[in-house]
Amino acid sequence: MLISITSTTPDATDLGYLLHKHPDRVRSVDVGFGKAHVFYPEATPDRCTATLLVEVDPISLSRRRKGSQTQSLEPYVNDRPYAASSMLSVALGRLFGSAMAGSCEARPELVDTALDLEIEVPVVAATGGEEVLRRLFEPLGYEVGCSALVLDDQFPDWGDSRYLAVHLSGSVPIQSALQHLFVLLPVLDGRKHYWVGPDEIDKLLRRGGDWLRSHPDHEFITRRYLRFGGLAREALARLSDGIDDSDRVDEAQDVAEAEVERPLSLNEQRTLAVLAAVERAGGGRVADLGCGEGRLLQRLLDQSFVSALLGIDVSIGALERAERRLRLGQMSERRRDKLELAQGALTYADDRLVGVDVATVVEVIEHIDPERLDVFARVLFGRSAPATVIVTTPNSEYNVHFERLTPSRLRHGDHRFEWTRSEFQNWAVEVSEQYGYSADFLAIGPDDPETGPPTQMVVFRRAEMAL
Numbered sequence: 451m452l453i454s455i456t457s458t459t460p461d462a463t464d465l466g467y468l469l470h471k472h473p474d475r476v477r478s479v480d481v482g483f484g485k486a487h488v489f490y491p492e493a494t495p496d497r498c499t500a501t502l503l504v505e506v507d508p509i510s511l512s513r514r515r516k517g518s519q520t521q522s523l524e525p526y527v528n529d530r531p532y533a534a535s536s537m538l539s540v541a542l543g544r545l546f547g548s549a550m551a552g553s554c555e556a557r558p559e560l561v562d563t564a565l566d567l568e569i570e571v572p573v574v575a576a577t578g579g580e581e582v583l584r585r586l587f588e589p590l591g592y593e594v595g596c597s598a599l600v601l602d603d604q605f606p607d608w609g610d611s612r613y614l615a616v617h618l619s620g621s622v623p624i625q626s627a628l629q630h631l632f633v634l635l636p637v638l639d640g641r642k643h644y645w646v647g648p649d650e651i652d653k654l655l656r657r658g659g660d661w662l663r664s665h666p667d668h669e670f671i672t673r674r675y676l677r678f679g680g681l682a683r684e685a686l687a688r689l690s691d692g693i694d695d696s697d698r699v700d701e702a703q704d705v706a707e708a709e710v711e712r713p714l715s716l717n718e719q720r721t722l723a724v725l726a727a728v729e730r731a732g733g734g735r736v737a738d739l740g741c742g743e744g745r746l747l748q749r750l751l752d753q754s755f756v757s758a759l760l761g762i763d764v765s766i767g768a769l770e771r772a773e774r775r776l777r778l779g780q781m782s783e784r785r786r787d788k789l790e791l792a793q794g795a796l797t798y799a800d801d802r803l804v805g806v807d808v809a810t811v812v813e814v815i816e817h818i819d820p821e822r823l824d825v826f827a828r829v830l831f832g833r834s835a836p837a838t839v840i841v842t843t844p845n846s847e848y849n850v851h852f853e854r855l856t857p858s859r860l861r862h863g864d865h866r867f868e869w870t871r872s873e874f875q876n877w878a879v880e881v882s883e884q885y886g887y888s889a890d891f892l893a894i895g896p897d898d899p900e901t902g903p904p905t906q907m908v909v910f911r912r913a914e915m916a917l
Contacts (some may be wrong), residue, residue: 451531451538453780454501455490455627456568462498465565466490467557468624469500469911477821479544479867484531486541504541506531517911533575536550536636543632547866550628550657555797564870567627569618573599574615575642583614583863586634587669592620605845618912629657637674650676651685652690653863663689716895720905721749723894724840727909731838734807737762738832739796740814744772751776751789760802761854762794769793797825803834811841813905823877831885831910839887839910841878842894844868847901878908886913 457465466473472492479486484506492499530537543550552561562705574596576583584594595617598610622630633654654662654675662668668689673682724746728736738746741761750756763769770793775777778786794800796811796818803809809830818826829840844861846868852861860868869877875891882889887910893903 451502451506452570452572453506453534453538453542453631454499454570454625456492456497456499457565457624458568458572459563459565461495463493463495464557464560465498465500465624466493468554468560469546470821471500471545473500475499477545480821481537481538481544483537486545488545502538502541502545504538506537507700512733518843520551523686531890533573533639534571534635535575535639539632539635542628542635544866546628547864548604549624550632552625555795559879562623562626563622564623566621567624569616569627569631570619571616571635572633574616575639576612576616577638580614582637583616584639586671587618587630589666590620590626590630590661592618594618596857616878618701623729625841626661629639629659629661633662633671633675637671640674641688648681648684649863651688654685656690656863658689678837717745719894720812720842720907721746722890723907724748724812724842727838727840727892727907728808728810729753731782731808731840731909731911733757735805736760736808736810737803737806737836738812740764740802740811740817741772741791742768744775744791746810746812747772747789748776753786757788759789760806761789761791762796762800762802764793764795766793797822797829799829799833802846802897803830803836804835806838808836808838809834809836811839813842813844816843816860816862816868819866827885831881831887835885835912837912840907841910842905842907843874845874845904845906848895848898850901851904853897869906871906874906874908878910882910887911888913 455465457470463473469488471488471490473475473490477488478598481504481651484504486505487503488500489503490498490500514637548554554561561818569592574583578597579598583596587594589634596614599606599613599615600606601611616618620627654672658671662671665671669686672685672689676682676685728750733753735758736750736756737760738750739762741747741763742765744761745758747761750759761769763772772791778791781789792802794802796814811830815823815826844865846860847870849861849868878889878891881887890909890911892907892909894905894907897903
């Protein structure tokens, strides 16, 4: 399946900054049900096109279904590799998640800039045809063009299929265009190719935001996107109350991830493992990067081996929740002097991290776009260079043990990736060799002989400290 987004706004190659994908390179990722690739057929100052190609493997996908006894050919003969659907929506979120969130570190002034865009989707599964297509996109400011695809050009009497070739054009910010496509492609299809649970409400509100609330067909969109009446009613109630802020969505996604991992008490095991690693490293000045709402900070604050504590997170809302959790306003002056909370991004140089003894990065790197991990490593290991860095991340091999997860789903809605053990170790060894650290790997949680543990941890120690 294909989708192409073209900017004709000078300089058109600014599209590469917004999408976080360089026009001279092909970017490929595994999306669970196949491979997705981003490439640029053209990139000139006057016209720049980014194309997303998704290669779905329907045979492999069908064979991974547990307990399926069907004798039908449907799992093997279907439109999934060709027609834009919820699978394309998943790929958009995986590859363009930062752009969809409104992030553009290199050129932040571009985020709110309306671009002259042309969007081509050669095959769209459209339940309701052209009428529904226009109902969905025209109120958002697009000019809509489409043509029906015949069932079989050898048998014209059979008539048209339910598939459309779609062309959209309009002047909109790229963030808005991606959000519109992410939500409305599954709505056009009228079905989803994965389990729809309560976390889909948060995903809809996160990507829908104000444009969905003001859309004249917001109820139709909500009901089609969520499929189940109870979920749709809750989403519509939250829309009418104006509850769609990203902090609440992030909090709900954290809850969803915790529910997946709850049978293992994994959060507690992670916390204890990190506390022990900080103590072995000698403690001192400790920074928790991506501190969230302060669960680890709360435990570190009580440790005698921690002399000073810095919590950094990109989300102001998360830091406000951390203040409430830690009861900052009720702390004694001595404890308050020990702690600092600060807003910051992990891919920007931060003078506050220079001189830190131990940095903890707990369940954070998987929220960073893979192509930005080298910047994260350069900022943390190269510039700040703490004596010890402790990193944890999910082990994707273990996901088969979680009943709540389908094969294509990640544990958290904002994860950009989840690594296998070998992928994590390869990254950690490369970082340690490049910046002069040693790397020791530890398992957190039950260490299955086939899949390994649910969480993997590495403790980096600067070479001179390891002597």
